[in-house]
Amino acid sequence: MTDSVSVMIQVKGVSKHVQTSSGRLDILNDISFTIPRGQTVAITGSSGSGKTTLLGIMAGLDQASSGAVWLGEHNLSQLNEDGRARLRARHVGFVFQSFQLIPHMSALENVLLPLELKGVTQAKSLAQEFLMDVGLSERLHHFPNQLSGGEQQRVALARAFITRPDVLFADEPTGNLDYNTGTLIADLLFKLNQENGTTLVLVTHEEKLANRCDGRLHLVAGCLAAKPEDPS
Numbered sequence: 001m002t003d004s005v006s007v008m009i010q011v012k013g014v015s016k017h018v019q020t021s022s023g024r025l026d027i028l029n030d031i032s033f034t035i036p037r038g039q040t041v042a043i044t045g046s047s048g049s050g051k052t053t054l055l056g057i058m059a060g061l062d063q064a065s066s067g068a069v070w071l072g073e074h075n076l077s078q079l080n081e082d083g084r085a086r087l088r089a090r091h092v093g094f095v096f097q098s099f100q101l102i103p104h105m106s107a108l109e110n111v112l113l114p115l116e117l118k119g120v121t122q123a124k125s126l127a128q129e130f131l132m133d134v135g136l137s138e139r140l141h142h143f144p145n146q147l148s149g150g151e152q153q154r155v156a157l158a159r160a161f162i163t164r165p166d167v168l169f170a171d172e173p174t175g176n177l178d179y180n181t182g183t184l185i186a187d188l189l190f191k192l193n194q195e196n197g198t199t200l201v202l203v204t205h206e207e208k209l210a211n212r213c214d215g216r217l218h219l220v221a222g223c224l225a226a227k228p229e230d231p232s
Helices: 050-060 081-091 108-117 124-134 151-161 181-195
Strands: 009-018 025-038 040-045 066-071 094-098 165-173 199-203 215-220 223-225
Touching: 009 050, 009 199, 025 050, 025 066, 025 215, 025 223, 040 050, 050 066, 050 165, 050 199, 050 215, 081 094, 081 108, 094 151, 108 124, 108 151, 124 151, 151 181, 151 223, 181 199
Parallel strands: 040 199, 040 215, 094 165, 165 199
Antiparallel strands: 009 025, 009 066, 215 223
8 A cells, every 4th residue: 555645656566468369478567666746757668668558557547467556545456447437537637649639529628528527617717717828718619620739739738637637647748749849838738737736647758858857767678677778
């Protein structure tokens, strides 16, 4: 059991393997670490090192083959799929590389959705405030296909933070954006994270983005490395 006052995430002895036509494939091997509340942590590593798999297990989107994960005082391995979904709805936000906006909903409606699902009063005015905060006050009624990639990710950030989650998981949040737009989105991500006191865990291949975090978890072939590989 983790100290839920000071620790947001505890991963203990987590491994993940799947069966393939050629035998067992080990994706993660005996991963253990803790992340204090309010910290920002980057998960780095080469393609295929297990970064996204680890993020999914930490968020309760996937299950480990062995080991345990706690979000606060909640042991994810003791919850069924519905229980994990309820936990995510109450405590977790997501930002994805591909934005994951609902195409037939406007920017305002996309941001409103998590509030309406929770039955929040005055949801519309709150959604408008968040969209203004990310610089989209003139884009409230635009649909995703009418927005640039950077604007879509701003909508996704507003949607992720509007429920004031305890932890935000971001999977390559700047991966589909050009350098300048990606830098602006990263600035906004860290600004909103600091304002809301959120624990941020992000998967990234960008060294500049990883270096902005308080800590780093570097994966090499499914194992947690003591320090990043020398890029040279």
